[in-house]
Amino acid sequence: GAVVSQHPSRVICKSGTSVKIECRSLDFQATTMFWYRQFPKKSLMLMATSNEGSKATYEQGVEKDKFLINHASLTLSTLTVTSAHPEDSSFYICSASGRAGKDTQYFGPGTRLTVL
Amino acid sequence: EDKVVQSPLSLVVHEGDTVTLNCSYEVTNFRSLLWYKQEKKAPTFLFMLTSSGIEKKSGRLSSILDKKELFSILNITATQTGDSAVYLCAVVSAGNMLTFGGGTRLMVKP
Numbered sequence: 193g194a195v196v197s198q199h200p201s202r203v204i205c206k207s208g209t210s211v212k213i214e215c216r217s218l219d220f221q222a223t224t225m226f227w228y229r230q231f232p233k234k235s236l237m238l239m240a241t242s243n244e245g246s247k248a249t250y251e252q253g254v255e256k257d258k259f260l261i262n263h264a265s266l267t268l269s270t271l272t273v274t275s276a277h278p279e280d281s282s283f284y285i286c287s288a289s290g291r292a293g294k295d296t297q298y299f300g301p302g303t304r305l306t307v308l
Numbered sequence: 309e310d311k312v313v314q315s316p317l318s319l320v321v322h323e324g325d326t327v328t329l330n331c332s333y334e335v336t337n338f339r340s341l342l343w344y345k346q347e348k349k350a351p352t353f354l355f356m357l358t359s360s361g362i363e364k365k366s367g368r369l370s371s372i373l374d375k376k377e378l379f380s381i382l383n384i385t386a387t388q389t390g391d392s393a394v395y396l397c398a399v400v401s402a403g404n405m406l407t408f409g410g411g412t413r414l415m416v417k418p
Contacts, residue, residue, distance in 0.1 A: 194410075201405060228350060230406075234342055238350035251349075285406065296394070297346070299408035301310075 194220045196288045198300040205276055206308055212272045213303045215286030222288035225269035226297060227261060230283040242269050276307040310335040312399050314409035322417050325387050329412045331397030332379040341380050343371055344396040346411070351396055354382070387416045 195218040205211050215225055224243050228236040240256075242248040242263035250256045258280075260272040269288075273280050283304050287297040312333045321327055331341070340358040344351035355364045357373035357380055364371050368387075373380045384391055397409040 234356055235353045236344070236350045283406075287408075296411055296413070298410065299396070299398070299406070302406045304405075 194218075194288070194296075194298040196222075196286065196298045196300040198284075198286055198303050200303060201301065202304040202306070204306045204308065207277055208275055210272055210274045211276055211305060212270055213284055213286075213305070215269045215271070215288065215300050217267045217288040217298070220288075220290055220298075221266035222269070222290060223266065224289045225263055226287045226289070227259075227269075227271050228285045228287070230285060230302070236285065239271075273305065276305070278307045281305055281307045310399065310401060310405075310407040312397055312407045312409035314395075314397050314412050316412060317410070318413040318415070320415045320417065321387055323388055325416075326383065326385045327387060327414060329382040329384075329395050329397075329414070330379060331381070331409055333397075333399045333407070333409075334378065335399050335401045335407060337402035338375065339400040339402065341373055342398045342400065342406075343380070343382050344398065346394045346396055347392075354395075384414075387414075389416050389418055392416045 197216045199214045227239045239254045240248045240250045242261045244263050248261035263269040285302040287299040289297045315330045343354040355371045360375040368385045371382045392415050394411040394413050396411045398406050
C-alpha cells in the first residue's frame with residue numbers, strides 16, 4: 193500500500209517558538225493532504241484540507257494564521273504551528289490521497305508535539 | 309518496520325447482513341489497537357483494544373483483539389446503509405506512534 197511519512201516523529205519546543213511538521217507521500221502523488229489533531233480520547237479532529245498548489249481549506253474553529261499549511265508539491269505538505277503554546281501540545285497526523293481526495297486516504301505515523 | 313494490513317479492501321453487502329472486518333499487524337512494542345469509522349471528514353473513534361480476548365461492544369458493533377495471532381476483527385451485525393464508510397484500524401506502539409492500515413471500504417445497499 194501507499195506510504196506516508198511524517199517528520200519529525202516527536203518534537204519538544206519552548207512556548208512562543210514555531211514548529212514545522214512535514215508530511216510526505218513516498219510512492220504516490222498526493223493531490224490532497226489532510227491534517228488531523230488527535231485528542232486524548234483518541235478522537236481525530238480534521239484541521240484542514242490542502243490541495244497541491246492552492247490554499248488550504250480550514251475547518252471551523254481552526255486558526256489559519258496559527259496553523260500554516262503549505263502543499264507546495266504533489267509529495268509534500270507542511271504544517272507550521274506558529275507561536276506555539278502548551279495547549280497546542282498534541283499528536284498531529286497527516287493523511288494523503290490522490291485524485292482530489294476521492295481516493296483512499298493513507299495516514300502518516302503522526303508527530304507528537306510537546307510545548308513547554 | 310511496523311505494518312498494519314486490513315482486509316478485505318472493500319465489501320458490498322445488503323442491509324441486515326453481518327460483516328467481519330479484519331486487521332492484522334506486525335509492530336514492535338505494541339500498546340493498543342484502535343478502530344475508526346470514516347465517512348466524510350475526520351475518522352470517528354470506535355474502539356480501543358489493549359487486552360486479548362476481551363470483546364468491546366457498542367450497539368451493533370463489536371471488536372476483539374488477539375495479541376497472540378496479532379489481529380483484530382470488527383463485527384457489524386444487522387448492517388444499515390448508515391454503516392457505509394471506510395473502517396480504519398490503527399496500532400499504537402511505544403511512544404504513542406500510530407500505524408494505520410489501508411482501511412476497508414464498506415458499502416451497505418438497501
